[in-house]
Amino acid sequence: MSMEVDKYIASGILELYVAGALTPEQNLEVQHYALQYPEIQKEIEAIELAILKLTASVSPKMPENGFEKIKAELNNTIQFTPVQSKRKALWTPYLGWAASIILAIGLFWLYSENRNLKSEIEISSQDKLRLEETLSNTQEAIVRKESLLEQLRDQNVTVITLGGQTVSPSSYAKAYWNREDSKVIIDAQGLPEPPAGYTYQVWSLKLDPLTPTSIGLLNDFSGENDKLFVLENPNTSEAFGITLEPDGGSESPTLEQLYTLGAVGR
């Protein structure tokens, strides 16, 4: 797979990326390319630098102790203003006492009402923040899943079913291999959790003679909820196999620990 990096840079998409004017899906795409091509990463940083200069040039400078003031506020988000009474003009001592007791009760009542309201507001704004966060996480999850789904549905994808082997006959897995993109998505839903200290390793195999080439590890198996793993596979594979290896993977597959295997159909 090759991409025309120059053309991509010249398209102006990176300028939009820095502006935050792209959709979350496009953001992910730009990041994907930036990781792959250092020129793109460098260009993004250069564009950002220009915008940094520009936005700073119209700034009323912040005061010297600007951050001190912020720091002082970071811990105490809820602040109550104490309610005070300074009334003194009383008609007669008795009336004055009575009035001030009533006033004190009234003020106390107002104060506690006020405090309740404030804490209710605080709670609902926290709820709102939490909901907003959940929403944005859900949206991201959807974008990720949509992009995976799109990759699975690509017409260049060959699906290979990997069946369970002697060590674990009930295991299975699927490989979605896109030859155009040199990518394999492994669906490892049908594999048991690897024991501590071990990781599954995926192999591309040539059959005659049997030549295994490692194409990657299924890292963080338990953390990956969907059990979908994207790996690079530039090989002309004739079969795929998954073995259990010590963490970090092995040079060549431990065949006694071959969990699943499947040949690429025509």
Added chain:
Amino acid sequence: MELDSLIQQFQKKDKTAFATLYQMYADNICGVINVILKDPERSQELCHDVFIKIWEKSDQYDTSKGRFFTWIINIARNTAIDELRSKSHKNQKKNLSVETLVGIYENSEDLNGKIDTIGLQSLLKGLKDKCILLIDLLYFKGFTQKEVAKELKTPIGTIKTRLRSCISEIRKNMA
């Protein structure tokens, strides 16, 4: 990378990392707010508020939202725009006076003498009004690409290539 680990520390609520990010970006946050509000004193206050928000929302940032700078500048813009609306300007985003940056540039409007427009002048030297307007909409007003296309009645493709050449001119002016 250094910025990445700084951001990670900040997300773990490390105040020293936050102080560094403040030093890095306070002027940018303040600048964007000031272009929208044209009120240096109020902009400084809002800038302060924006950093408190950034701290409170720190765990909401991840790279799928774009660059860290893009994320915080977006918070700053929204805060400034909310402020304008709350002042009963009742404007929708598209109705904000469109030419704030152009105005500051052309009239060297000195905003009570609190900002030095020489820096701005030299960065925007030789840029067409079209360019300045486009930069204003995208970086200072937070328009999406669709909104810009609609506002300028221009196809997105044209906007992208124009934007590319506008930013290139600024980069030349920086050199």
